C-alpha cells in the first residue's frame with residue numbers, strides 16, 4: 001500500500017452514475033479529496049466532474065489508473081466492471097471499495113481477492129447496511145445476548161425504481177448478473193450472515209411479474225442456518241415506494257427495523273415487566289442521527305486503509321453473499337433446496 005500517516009489520502013471513483021454520489025459524499029465527510037473520475041458516458045462524467053470540482057476526468061479506468069495519483073478507489077460501475085476494475089486497481093497498488101454484488105461469479109470474486117492480497121491493498125465490499133446505525137447496533141445486541149438465541153431472521157429490501165422503470169444497466173444479465181435477487185438480495189444475504197451466522201441451505205423462488213426485463217423482479221429465499229434456525233429473504237422491484245427492513249427474532253426478544261412508518265429506528269422488544277399482555281411488551285427504541293449508512297461505510301473503508309480499524313466487509317464476505325444468491329438461483333431453477341456447503345457456484 002502506498003499510503004502513509006503523514007500524507008492525506010486521495011481517492012478516485014470508477015463510474016459516475018447513481019451510486020457514485022454516495023461514495024463521493026463519504027469521501028467528503030472523511031476529508032479525502034476525490035481527484036479523479038472515469039465513466040465512458042461523457043455527459044454523466046462531465047456533470048459529476050463539474051458538480052464535484054474534479055479536474056481529472058477519464059473515459060476509461062485504464063487511463064485513470066495509468067495516470068495514478070490516488071490511494072483508494074470506489075468501483076461504482078455496473079457489476080460486470082467490478083472484476084476488471086478491481087484487478088486494475090490492485091495492479092496499481094490502490095485500495096478498493098467495490099460496489100455490490102462484488103462479482104458476477106465466484107471465480108471472478110476469487111481473482112479479485114487474490115489480486116488485492118498479492119498487491120497488499122485493502123479490498124472492502126460496499127454492503128453498507130453493516131455500517132448503518134440500526135445494522136451495527138443490532139449486531140452488537142445479538143452478540144451481547146440481548147435477544148437470547150436467534151431463531152428467525154427476516155430481511156426485506158424492495159422498491160419500484162421510483163416509478164420510472166428498471167435502470168438499463170440493471171435490466172440485462174450481461175451487465176448486472178441477475179435481477180432483484182442479486183441486486184437487492186445480495187445485501188440481505190450479507191445481513192443474513194452478519195446477524196445469524198452460517199447459512200446451511202436455501203430454497204428460493206423467483207418470478208418476473210411487472211417489467212419487460214430478462215431478469216427476475218420478485219424473489220424470496222427460505223434459509224436454514226447451520227444451528228437449525230430459520231431465515232427469509234424478500235427482494236422485489238414490484239413494491240410500491242422504497243422498503244428496507246430487518247426483523248431478528250430470538251428466544252428472549254426481537255429486533256425490528258423498517259423505514260416504512262417513519263425514521264429507520266431500531267426497536268428492541270422484550271418481556272421484563274410483570275403482568276404484560278400478549279400484545280404488550282417492553283420496548284427500547286434506538287434512534288440514529290448523523291451520517292447515512294453509505295457515508296458510514298466509506299468512513300469505515302478509509303479507517304481500514306489507514307490501519308485504524310478492521311475491514312467491515314471483506315472480499316470473502318462479499319463472495320459469500322454472492323455464493324448464497326447463486327445457490328438461491330440454482331434452487332429456484334431446480335425447484336429444490338440447495339446445500340451451501342457443497343455449492344461452488
Ligand SMILES: NC(=O)c1ccc[n+]([C@@H]2O[C@H](COP(=O)([O-])OP(=O)(O)OC[C@H]3O[C@@H](n4cnc5c(N)ncnc54)[C@H](O)[C@@H]3O)[C@@H](O)[C@H]2O)c1
Pocket residue numbers: 014015016017018019020038039040041044060061076077078079081099100101126127128167169170183
Ligand atoms: N450499495 C448499494 O446500496 C447500491 C445501490 C445502487 C447500486 N449499487 C451498485 O453500484 C453499481 C452501479 O450502480 P448505479 O446504480 O450507479 O448504476 P448506474 O447505471 O446509475 O451508473 C453506472 C455508471 O457506470 C458507468 N460505467 C459503465 N461502464 C463503465 C466502465 N467500464 N468504467 C467506468 N464507468 C462505467 C455508466 O456509464 C454509468 O454512468 C452496481 O454494481 C450496483 O449494483 C449499489
